[in-house]
Amino acid sequence: MTVESLRAVTVPEATAHAASNHARNPGMKLSPEMFEGHAVNRSAAERRAASLGARRSVKKQWQAAWLLNAIRCIDLTTLAGDDTAERVRRLCAKARRPLAAHIMDGLGISGMTLTTGAVCVYPTMVPHAVKALRGTDIPVASVATGFPAGLMPLKLRLEEIRYAVAEGAAEIDIVITREHVLNGNWSALYDEVSAMREACGEAHLKAILATGDLQTLRNVYSASMIAMQAGADFIKTSTGKEGVNATIPVSLVMVRALRDYLDATGHSVGFKPAGGMRSAKDALNWQFLMKEELGRDWLEPTLFRLGASSMLGDIERQLEHNVTGRYAASSRHALA
Numbered sequence: 001m002t003v004e005s006l007r008a009v010t011v012p013e014a015t016a017h018a019a020s021n022h023a024r025n026p027g028m029k030l031s032p033e034m035f036e037g038h039a040v041n042r043s044a045a046e047r048r049a050a051s052l053g054a055r056r057s058v059k060k061q062w063q064a065a066w067l068l069n070a071i072r073c074i075d076l077t078t079l080a081g082d083d084t085a086e087r088v089r090r091l092c093a094k095a096r097r098p099l100a101a102h103i104m105d106g107l108g109i110s111g112m113t114l115t116t117g118a119v120c121v122y123p124t125m126v127p128h129a130v131k132a133l134r135g136t137d138i139p140v141a142s143v144a145t146g147f148p149a150g151l152m153p154l155k156l157r158l159e160e161i162r163y164a165v166a167e168g169a170a171e172i173d174i175v176i177t178r179e180h181v182l183n184g185n186w187s188a189l190y191d192e193v194s195a196m197r198e199a200c201g202e203a204h205l206k207a208i209l210a211t212g213d214l215q216t217l218r219n220v221y222s223a224s225m226i227a228m229q230a231g232a233d234f235i236k237t238s239t240g241k242e243g244v245n246a247t248i249p250v251s252l253v254m255v256r257a258l259r260d261y262l263d264a265t266g267h268s269v270g271f272k273p274a275g276g277m278r279s280a281k282d283a284l285n286w287q288f289l290m291k292e293e294l295g296r297d298w299l300e301p302t303l304f305r306l307g308a309s310s311m312l313g314d315i316e317r318q319l320e321h322n323v324t325g326r327y328a329a330s331s332r333h334a335l336a
């Protein structure tokens with residue numbers, strides 16, 4: 001991947017091309033034989049994950065291209081108790097123009113339409129985001145279903161989804177009931193996610209598995225497969241509120257589940273790591289994982305998102321270094 005290859009198409013054109021390559025996952029009936037008894041070798045997963053950053057490196061214009069692609073896939077996020085309409089407007093302004101003009105000029109992409117993949121907020125902040133993003137192709141994503149714990153009656157969680165969709169959210173990040181996974185109650189988990197998918201309507205559903213709470217990689221694989229069988233459009237690692245959030249070994253297990261589901265059904269499902277990812281190096285490593293395990297299609301925002309906010313600041317700093325040869329103070333860049 002080079003800067004020239006990204007410059008060749010605008011972001012909306014690239015996104016439309018990726019979307020045309022796969023239909024939305026329709027789901028299927030619950031099929032435990034696709035995950036029960038599936039062994040996961042933790043030490044092998046950790047070795048494979050460690051190899052990504054250790055043996056692969058990209059520099060100069062190639063690194064710049066990978067970082068620009070990461071920007072296209074970021075769900076720029078604010079999920080704080082003190083969120084305000086003004087903070088959301090500021091976040092949306094950053095999503096519309098994620099890089100300073102002098103960096104765009106220095107990279108030779110001043111004519112490129114570069115935005116983040118989405119803006120992710122709480123349901124009550126959705127109207128502010130929709131208004132701030134009017135006239136763009138940037139979707140508004142909303143967390144729902146009692147985020148982050150999800151410990152609310154199902155009826156209320158479904159109503160929260162419908163509320164966010166009615167306010168204009170095009171994507172819904174739901175949280176699963178971890179107890180269903182820990183107790184092996186697969187039918188309850190399947191029914192729950194199926195009901196959430198139905199409540200989303202045309203909005204795409206991202207199923208947050210909260211992998212840091214699931215105890216074993218085998219549970220991670222099972223939960224991933226059930227969410228996809230229930231019709232999830234994306235599977236997502238974490239809420240960002242758990243003690244352990246996105247890690248490469250856990251992501252590898254989820255990505256392998258994506259591949260197995262694709263082989264079994266012919267349907268592509270997206271992947272979103274989230275939580276604890278702050279550096280440009282993180283953005284590179286997760287892209288390397290997607291490229292090596294699933295191929296080029298999973299480097300498009302229709303099938304890959306990075307749930308982050310502070311990561312964008314480090315990416316902008318690295319790209320400025322590519323242009324000027326110097327690292328700027330973080331205060332030089334507008335905060336998301």
